[in-house]
Amino acid sequence: MTNSSGKDVSGAKKPADNSEKEAVLPPKSNFSEWFNTIIDIGKIMDVRYPVKGLYVWYPFGFGIRKRVYSIIRDVLDNSGHEETLFPLLIPENEFMKEAEHIKGFENEVYWVTHGGKTPLDVNLALRPTSETAIYPMYKLWVRSHADLPIKLYQIVNTFRYETKHTRPLIRLREITSFKEAHTVHATWDDAKAQVDEAVLLYLDIYRKISIPVLVSKRPDWDKFPGGDYTIALDAIMPDGKTLQIGTVHHLGTNFAKTYDITYENENGEQVLANQTCYGISERSIAALISLHGDDKGLVLPPVAAPIQVVVIPVLFKEGTEKIMAACDKVVDSLKKEGIRVETDASDLRPGAKYYKWELKGVCLRIEIGPKDLEKNSAVLVRRDTGKKEFVPLDNIADEVKSRLSAMGDDLYDAAKVRQNALIFPCKSLPEVKEAIQKGVATISWCESTECGKRMEDEIGAGILGIPIHQSGDSGTCPACGKITPKIVYVAKTY
């Protein structure tokens, strides 16, 4: 792609024409290459869009997103939240209130300065997150105690001029699937209760898509700009680095002061409101793909799989009609149960079919051949374990349903075992340094900033957070030797 002066601006890899062979998936042990390849050949996102940090959803990948985000919507809608939509463009004067007081996003924000050839009288920011779009409206909406709490969320695209290495699903400049909730409360404690609820809701969402997470309080120097404190959910990726896949921020009255959000209490006084905000992005999909995938490709929990079952007729010269009729009957009975099922009647060899559908993470494969028909049975193969079973055709729908529901739990349990195997309790900083090459270290910390910063400098990695569930056993802070009951996670992060 070239710009008006003929300069090649694509910067992306040359478009692969159809003749180019599909890339071969490397083993998952080479995680970085595995991830980049599966995003491409698994038809999740097309990374060739000619703007750095912006990517295109393939329909298959979008099918995964659609299911994950319908789970997010269900959990939020069933916990007193209402979905809405605020504008994308934010006037400079409102945005700069945040920049003066809170210094959050002024280095990451994109600006719109013209309408066509006409310079705008006020520059407009593309929302990097929507506090500065929403809170001037909250100021208009919040008059009295009776207006509280407000619990709204939106699922929008946001824009951040990320200067670190951009990657599809993990670090984008256009975050295409940014679910942001913004709540308003009468007191600091009410907002704290909302933070606690939001953490539980996020745990529920991630449990539903079989993702185990670490929950911790970010150190003060790493909290959300303008927040009182941040609770974060991190997934341990297969390479041992952590990916922040959700954050919940207690904002105190900081933004209410900046945007003058006050309510009249029972005594007729004007009181500053307390707020929270909490976000999830397409990193949720990155974690889903990364934690469950294997050397053969995607492994998708049934709730997120665009195709849950593929029926494969094993055809020979004769008996084709009978086999196809049996396959159609199976497909009908599964569709009646709301199961997402396809038949692969293509002329690919069976082995090539297995490869194709395993790559796409289809949860269950059903094979029906002449011998199966004679026994009125079919072969069922689970994608996660590869386990092969013969099941009677008569109640195939129940057989499939029971395996699909077991698979979601089994995927979670297996991922939880892998996560725990990547957490290394340490007693000294050299041990931590070694442990974070493989996963997440735990170490005692007296919680003083000075010790925390010293530890980070010596380790060459950041304190990820203070686990919200602490064992309570005491240890000694490796920086000052003080006895402390607090342990922290230390990890390399995305």
Ligand SMILES: Nc1ncnc2c1ncn2[C@@H]1O[C@H](COS(=O)(=O)NC(=O)[C@@H](N)CS)[C@@H](O)[C@H]1O
């Ligand atoms: N460049 C990015 N690409 C993809 N996801 C991102 C990016 N930046 C942040 N996220 C995700 O978005 C979540 C929320 O972002 S945030 O900055 O922590 N929090 C906020 O913006 C608050 N306003 C809550 S919505 C993060 O936890 C992270 O999972």
Ligand SMILES: [Zn+2]
């Ligand atoms: Zn200390």
